[in-house]
Amino acid sequence: MVTLAEVAQHAGVSASTVSYVLSGKRSISANTRQRVERSIRELGYHPNAGARALASSRSNIIALMIPLRTDMYVPVMMEIAIAVATTARTHGYDVLLLTGEEGPDAVRRVAGSGLADGMILMDVELDDERLPLLRATDQPSVLIGLPSDTTGLTCVDLDFRATGALCVEHLAKQGHQDVAVIGEAPAVYERHTGFAERTLDGLRSRARELGVRLLHRPCEGGYDAMAVTLAxxxxxxxxxxxxxxxxxxxVEPLLALLRQQGRAVPEDVSVVAICPDQVATQASVRLTSVSLPAQEMGRHAVEHLVAKLAGRGSDEVVLLAPELTVRSSTGPAPSRP
Amino acid sequence: MVTLAEVAQHAGVSASTVSYVLSGKRSISANTRQRVERSIRELGYHPNAGARALASSRSNIIALMIPLRTDMYVPVMMEIAIAVATTARTHGYDVLLLTGEEGPDAVRRVAGSGLADGMILMDVELDDERLPLLRATDQPSVLIGLPSDTTGLTCVDLDFRATGALCVEHLAKQGHQDVAVIGEAPAVYERHTGFAERTLDGLRSRARELGVRLLHRPCEGGYDAMAVTLAxxxxxxxxxxxxxxxxxxxVEPLLALLRQQGRAVPEDVSVVAICPDQVATQASVRLTSVSLPAQEMGRHAVEHLVAKLAGRGSDEVVLLAPELTVRSSTGPAPSRP
DNA sequence: ATAGGTTGTCGAAGCGCTTCGATACCTATT
DNA sequence: AATAGGTATCGAAGCGCTTCGACAACCTAT
Known part of the structure; x- marks a missing residue:
């Protein structure tokens, strides 16, 4: 283990000089800087993370709390997590992975121990039990998702209300009067997950405005559940x-069932999906869809958090505008017999 | 921020005593212990992670390197990651998420800075460029996946060779003579990912032994690619x-295509999948499958690593035995006309 | 020539914890 | 009664870094 002191000695300067070369917090002559940098390279020096954290009371770590449940949106979660990790690195941060398991205690632990400088919470529920703690500890944080009370919080999310509205609009514009919504598993609604409720909200209010009849049914994933729901x-x-x-x-079970029943997509039935692009383009019918901008959300979350940690940035709710991509699963409503 | 010293003062003992209460490394009288614990609770004390890491040269953090690519097995990766995180917590470790992006440098950085006590690498390639470094830095580590040269390494993986063999056996036993293998995307093979090659190996050698004709074709995911491949x-x-x-x-595209072509599963064609149970049970036909024991792999990896970190445990390759679950997608081969 | 500013470097004081003797007391042994 | 061995506690030294104040050395403007 090479230490700062060894680098200093090797370069013939004091330890503090090396530190300032590393941090750039004071001006250093080009000459000295080069000598130090050379020594660092030659000795293969890496600053010790613990010592650094202790002395500066900053760990350069961001905690990311992901939900333990994997009953929904797994690829999206993963994509967000990866986007968070890579974006964080570009700002000099590492990412600590916390699962929902510990629940609110994780917030307490991480905030209390100084393990992380800030945290990003995913899968935030409307009335999330971690929020009071977050406010109390004034731990810099960013939520991915939108709770019902956002005062004092920074949130990033897709605008699901607009997403719902957009879907209804698209179908209404093509003359569809009776629209069914196949939603997440019932548990998701029972748990009051924000995005699910807000989507529904957007769907319903726009449908009312446009005179579209809407029928919403939650649905567990899988073929069998879908068969029952569709019937x-x-x-x-x-x-x-x-x-x-x-x-x-x-998605795929639905398409399979429609095909099986002889209902053509989009001639007889139009289908709009709210899902990652990958799913929409790989399905057996190329689906008209609103995509979930996972990467963008992860990136935004990190950037807001980093801004906060730097003293810049403020509490703010960022809702990303949904984009509907028309593919081949939607078309004009069939004329009624 | 409450410190050890404040707890000590509050409890009327010295700082070292509090430390020993916390670590249990020296015997403490029941009386003193209780007083200290009470003070800890009352003051809401949390040990500072940086200070602890510096003094003990242990961070209680495990680094987990996950692949950046999300072109395959996303839910499996996620499941492993979550299993790693939760298992790590039960041993008092937190998990640092590293993406493949930094590549070998990440190994150097983490090992050099003492950020993590050990690391778990996922998605190990047969001739992985991180391995030489790993051996050189003698960073305690566990691989999930199996490189070609495992000397000096600890690895955990499903026994994919046995998995391949098992699939062929199952079909052969039912009288199938001509078996097609639909594999991962071509890129996966080009990259020499261990599991893909070993599965193929197991498939081929068992097929040879049993006199089964085997045809292997890589396949990008999705409906269109599958259609071409199947044709x-x-x-x-x-x-x-x-x-x-x-x-x-x-999987699902394949089933859809077979259905569309009027080939009944399993009457005309038997299908065996190598995939997570969730996929197998949620598909439009309940698939006979060999499951990927993601949780178990994550758990194993952590436990081996923790053992290593504790000085117990040795280099070792653990191959989990595959299990084939018969569901409704396989049956006897149709008699030839 | 001198006051005032810069610029570049150093020394020393911690950050909050762990850990290694040292010490003091108590019980069991000879 | 003296000694050995435990058990429970304390004090102090550091872990490797950051950061603040001090101070030369130099430059510029008077």
Whole structure:
């Protein structure tokens, strides 16, 4: 283990000089800087993280709390996590992975121990139990997701209300009057996950405005659950000509079932998905969809947090505008017989 | 920020006593222990991570390097990552998330800075460029995956060779003579990812032993790519009656295509998948499959690493035995006309 | 020639913890 | 009664770094 002192000695300067070369917090002559940098290279010096953290009371670590449950949006979570990690690195931060398991205690632990300088919380619920703690410890943080009360918080999320509205609009514009919404698993709604409720909100209010009849049904993923859900929907509203899906693992089963029943997409039924682009483009029908900008969310979250840590940046809610990409799963509503 | 010294003063003991209460490295009278613990609780004390790391030269952090690419096995990666994080916590460790992006440099940085006490590498390639470094720095580490040269390394992986063999056996036992293998994306093979090559190895050698004709074709995920691949396979080997898929995102497209072509599963074609159980059970046909024991791998990796860090544990290769679960996608081969 | 500013470097004081003797007391042994 | 061995506690030394104040050495403007 090479230490700062050894580098200093090797370069013939004092330890503090080396430190200032490293941090750039005081001006150093070009000559000295080069000598020091050379010594660093020759000795293979790496600053010791613990010592640094102790002396500067900054760990250069960002904590990322991801949900323990993997019942939804796994690839999206992963994409966000990776975006967070890579963006953080470009700002000189590393990422500590916390699972939801510990719950609020993790916030206490991380804030208390100075393990991380700030944290990013994913999968925030409308009334999340971690929020009071977050406010109390004034731990710099950014949420991915939107709780019901955002005072004193910085949040980044897709504008799901606008997303819902956008989906309905697209179908309405093509003449669809009866639209079914296939949602996330019931548990997601019971848990009051913000994005699910806000999507529904957007869907409903826009539908009301446009005179579209909307039928919302939660749905566990998978083929069997989808079969039951679809049957019920068509039973209740036989004239359904548009379907909006917000559940990755229901997408392909839905398409398979429609095909099996002889309902052509988009001739008989139009389908709009709210899902990652990858799912939309790889499905058996290229789906018209609103994509989940996972990377962008991760990047934004880190950048806001870094700004906060630098003393810049303020509490703020950033809602990313949804974009609907038209592919081949939507078309004009069939004329009623 | 409450410090050790403040706790000591509050409890009327010396700082070292508090430290020993916390670490249990020396015996402390029940009386003193209780007083100290009470003070800790009352003051809401949390040991400072940096100071601890500096003094003890242990960070209680495990680094987890996950691949940057998300072109395959995303849910599996996520499941492993979560298993690693939760298991690590039960041993008092936190997990630092490193993406493949930095490549070998990350190993150098983490090892050099003492940021982490040990590391777990995922997605290890047969001839991984991180391995020489790992050996050189004698950083305690565990690989998830199996490189070609494992000397001096600890590895955990599913026994993919046995997995391949098992799939062929299952089909052969049911009388299938012509079996097609739909593999990962070509890039995965070009990159010499261990698991893909070893699966192929197991498939081929067992097929040879059992006199089964095997045709292997890599396949990008998605419906379109699958359509092309399947057409080629059936063109080249019209008598194909068994299909083995090792590519999550090809599973559902494959089933859809077979259905569309009027080939019943399992009456006309038997399908065996190598994929997470969730995929196998949620597909439109409940798939006979060999599951990827993601959780178990994550758990194992952490436990080996923790053992190493504690001075116990040795270099060792652990191959988890595959388990084939028969569901409804396989049956006897159809009799030839 | 001198006061006032810069610029570049150093020394020393910690940051909050762990850990290694040293010490003091108590019980068991001879 | 003297000694050995435990048990419980303390004090002090450092872990490797950052950062602040001090101070030369130099430059510029009077």
């Amino acid at each position: 019920r929907i068509l039973d209740e509203r036989p004239d359904t000509s548009g379907i909006i899906v917000q559940n990755e693992s229901a | 080629r396979i059936l063109d080249e080997r019209p008598d194909t009656s068994g299909i083995i898929v090792q590519n999550e995102s090809a």
